[in-house]
Amino acid sequence: MKRLQLQRWSRSVLSPRARTGGRLQEHLYYSLRRQSTVSTALQAENEQLIEEKSLDPSTRLTKSSKYEYLLPSPPVGAARKSAKLAALHARLYLPSRLPLETLARSLVDASADPHPNFNNESLATLGHDLLSHYTSEHLICKYPRLPITVIFAAMYAYVGPKTLAAMAKEWGVEMAVVPGGEVDPGLLQFKRVLPGTDLDAEPVTGTGRPNEHRTSWRKSMTSRIIYDNEFGDPVKVSAGASAPATVPGSQNTQGVTAEQASATFVRAVMGAIYLHAGRPAAKRFFEQHFLSRHLNISDLFNFSQPARDLSRLCAREGFEPPVAKIISETGRKSRHPVFVVGIFSGQDKLGEGAGASLLEARSRAAVASLKGWYLYSPLNVRVPSSMEEEGAAPWKPVYVDLGEVIV
Amino acid sequence: MPVQGIRAVSTARNGVGAFILQCKRLDFHYCDWAGSSRGMVAFIKHALPSFAKANPQIEIRVSPRPRKHPLIKGHYINGREKAVCVRNFEPEQIFQKANLLKEASGEKLKRTKKPVTSLNESVRGIWSPYHGDIKTV
Amino acid sequence: MATFSTPSKRSFLTLPFLFPPSCESVTLQARRHQCSYRRAKQRLRVRPDASFGASSTHSHEQIIHNPPSSAPPVHHTPTKFLPPDDIRRTLRGASVDHGNSAQLPSVFKTSAEKRYHLNPSDIEEIRKLRLSDPMSWSRWKLAKRFDCSPMFIAMVCEAAPQKKEIQKQVLEAVQSRWGAKRRMAREDRLLRKESWGRDE
Numbered sequence: 061m062k063r064l065q066l067q068r069w070s071r072s073v074l075s076p077r078a079r080t081g082g083r084l085q086e087h088l089y090y091s092l093r094r095q096s097t098v099s100t101a102l103q104a105e106n107e108q109l110i111e112e113k114s115l116d117p118s119t120r121l122t123k124s125s126k127y128e129y130l131l132p133s134p135p136v137g138a139a140r141k142s143a144k145l146a147a148l149h150a151r152l153y154l155p156s157r158l159p160l161e162t163l164a165r166s167l168v169d170a171s172a173d174p175h176p177n178f179n180n181e182s183l184a185t186l187g188h189d190l191l192s193h194y195t196s197e198h199l200i201c202k203y204p205r206l207p208i209t210v211i212f213a214a215m216y217a218y219v220g221p222k223t224l225a226a227m228a229k230e231w232g233v234e235m236a237v238v239p240g241g242e243v244d245p246g247l248l249q250f251k252r253v254l255p256g257t258d259l260d261a262e263p264v265t266g267t268g269r270p271n272e273h274r275t276s277w278r279k280s281m282t283s284r285i286i287y288d289n290e291f292g293d294p295v296k297v298s299a300g301a302s303a304p305a306t307v308p309g310s311q312n313t314q315g316v317t318a319e320q321a322s323a324t325f326v327r328a329v330m331g332a333i334y335l336h337a338g339r340p341a342a343k344r345f346f347e348q349h350f351l352s353r354h355l356n357i358s359d360l361f362n363f364s365q366p367a368r369d370l371s372r373l374c375a376r377e378g379f380e381p382p383v384a385k386i387i388s389e390t391g392r393k394s395r396h397p398v399f400v401v402g403i404f405s406g407q408d409k410l411g412e413g414a415g416a417s418l419l420e421a422r423s424r425a426a427v428a429s430l431k432g433w434y435l436y437s438p439l440n441v442r443v444p445s446s447m448e449e450e451g452a453a454p455w456k457p458v459y460v461d462l463g464e465v466i467v
Numbered sequence: 468m469p470v471q472g473i474r475a476v477s478t479a480r481n482g483v484g485a486f487i488l489q490c491k492r493l494d495f496h497y498c499d500w501a502g503s504s505r506g507m508v509a510f511i512k513h514a515l516p517s518f519a520k521a522n523p524q525i526e527i528r529v530s531p532r533p534r535k536h537p538l539i540k541g542h543y544i545n546g547r548e549k550a551v552c553v554r555n556f557e558p559e560q561i562f563q564k565a566n567l568l569k570e571a572s573g574e575k576l577k578r579t580k581k582p583v584t585s586l587n588e589s590v591r592g593i594w595s596p597y598h599g600d601i602k603t604v
Numbered sequence: 605m606a607t608f609s610t611p612s613k614r615s616f617l618t619l620p621f622l623f624p625p626s627c628e629s630v631t632l633q634a635r636r637h638q639c640s641y642r643r644a645k646q647r648l649r650v651r652p653d654a655s656f657g658a659s660s661t662h663s664h665e666q667i668i669h670n671p672p673s674s675a676p677p678v679h680h681t682p683t684k685f686l687p688p689d690d691i692r693r694t695l696r697g698a699s700v701d702h703g704n705s706a707q708l709p710s711v712f713k714t715s716a717e718k719r720y721h722l723n724p725s726d727i728e729e730i731r732k733l734r735l736s737d738p739m740s741w742s743r744w745k746l747a748k749r750f751d752c753s754p755m756f757i758a759m760v761c762e763a764a765p766q767k768k769e770i771q772k773q774v775l776e777a778v779q780s781r782w783g784a785k786r787r788m789a790r791e792d793r794l795l796r797k798e799s800w801g802r803d804e
Contacts, residue, residue, distance in 0.1 A: 354477060362471040385710055
């Protein structure tokens with residue numbers, strides 16, 4: 061028969077304030093906890109520190125079972141005992157050099173454990189940069205003519221928070237209901253937002269943009285490139301972000317959504333692989349899990365005035381002005397006519413489209429021609445990061461385009 | 468604004484890049500007393516450690532279920548469960564059932580009508596009467 | 605050495621599947637007694653396309669380019685849009701048939717050629733006329749007077765604010781008389797028009 065663990069059961073009933081031990085004690089435990097991702101020298105130092113501290117009678121509690129209930133996230137030692145964590149490690153075919161302790165750390169969100177040495181914030185920052193770098197170089201080298209808005213959309217589709225949350229779900233990561241020291245370290249630990257919270261209620265502030273209080277002003281594409289993140293979304297400037305996070309015990313009152321926490325976890329895994337297994341393993345992981353996903357780039361375009369854009373494009377590139385011509389048609393006087401219109405520049409056909417009216421067919425043909433221009437892909441594409449492999453062939457410059465059509 | 472981007476989410480294709488085993492967890496239930504669990508107890512004693520070692524992706528739980536028939540329950544990534552009753556089974560038969568649960572995708576069984584299912588668009592496109600070698604009658 | 609050969613349009617008489625081997629000799633009644641498997645098999649016995657056979661003129665290796673009966677895919681960049689150093693430009697050179705694009709009818713009746721016959725003084729006059737008497741000098745009238753398109757008038761100058769206000773009221777008056785059906789039909793039409801740009 062299983063031993064009943066009353067203390068564990070009662071934990072959900074007890075409020076945080078009712079728990080034994082005050083802030084000071086918690087602070088002490090923080091200094092005792094060991095990090096998973098540190099150099100050996102630092103670790104040795106830490107161990108010395110712990111040995112010194114364990115002489116202190118007040119820290120005898122470490123031996124008791126109450127110790128882990130005081131922690132905001134599972135202790136490092138629990139990682140080796142978790143079946144879920146080992147299964148997740150094996151399921152993702154993570155390199156053996158990536159220890160279980162780091163995987164456990166990447167499952168702890170900053171909202172669960174505000175201490176930067178025990179949550180995944182730093183790993184996620186690294187992973188986020190790696191993901192953005194690999195995705196953007198792939199997109200820009202493969203489709204050198206994509207407009208910036210479509211690059212934003214494609215980046216969002218490959219490594220956006222929605223995609224990363226879906227990936228965490230497809231990896232079989234389960235979420236803890238409430239984070240805590242006694243929770244299985246194989247569960248994703250984060251503090252949830254209260255039900256009924258309107259996430260889009262308050263406008264985004266602290267973005268570092270000039271005139272950000274003027275919400276009615278138009279945001280130009282150039283300013284979005286400079287101030288916003290790789291998805292074209294406003295990003296908060298982390299000027300004083302490090303100061304409150306380092307204070308242990310400072311409770312992050314507003315939680316995060318499950319989508320945000322899952323996305324942070326996937327980024328942290330990427331960062332952890334880079335740290336422990338190196339650059340080639342991280343690149344392979346990216347190619348196998350992110351780049352192998354299906355995305356049809358031609359579905360990401362939304363033109364408002366395709367015919368005008370196409371004529372501007374032809375004028376810029378020095379082609380003959382585009383002319384719409386009827387290739388075939390049927391039932392012009394009937395209820396359901398079909399026109400097939402091609403757009404010709406001189407003798408060459410740029411694109412064609414079918415529609416129920418001449419205007420529709422021409423518009424669709426112009427869209428097809430513009431997509432033909434924007435979706436140009438050179439042969440034998442190489443990305444700059446392929447030069448990091450050993451024995452790489454000498455670099456040949458990739459195709460660089462003039463840029464999108466500006467009307 | 469000449470062209471706008473439409474936000475989308477890329478679709479997973481399990482097995483194209485990486486392969487994720489869809490079986491997340493296997494629960495083995497047995498009864499110490501009942502005779503129908505004799506094979507299951509032998510399986511847990513002798514074959515389960517090697518099975519678990521061969522499949523590290525699967526979390527394995529063993530728990531008693533007194534006065535009930537033995538059971539293997541698979542939990543899958545899509546949230547579904549599959550349970551197989553293994554009463555009076557020999558250890559080899561139980562191993563086969565555990566393998567079956569391991570290899571299942573967790574989806575409901577359905578008939579596949581096409582030899583290939585793909586997200587990629589057709590290479591030759593969708594046939595249209597207005598294109599190609601137009602027949603003149 | 606590889607060359608491209610585009611098959612020419614086949615005539616009706618060279619389509620073998622329309623004439624099964626024993627079509628003329630066997631009457632309809634006799635065919636009824638044939639087993640359906642053999643009948644189906646006979647129908648499927650189609651001679652391959654003329655372009656697939658080894659032609660006498662091309663004894664060396666060749667690529668048969670038989671375009672599918674479908675709209676061209678968007679990932680197929682037109683030859684004109686390829687950069688000058690792209691290898692596909694030379695590869696495609698032989699297979700491109702310029703066809704009869706010059707003979708195809710244009711979508712619009714008027715010629716698309718631009719004339720650029722208005723000088724800055726004319727444009728000044730257009731602006732002055734439109735601002736001075738917006739009711740009589742509409743876009744259409746100005747276009748007729750200066751022999752250009754109303755679109756050009758809209759590009760050159762803007763209507764006076766009071767004229768805009770009047771036009772807005774007229775539009776509202778017209779729209780207020782629309783019933784539910786017409787309003788929905790108009791909205792649907794707008795939505796359909798927006799979907800053209802998304803290629804849906």
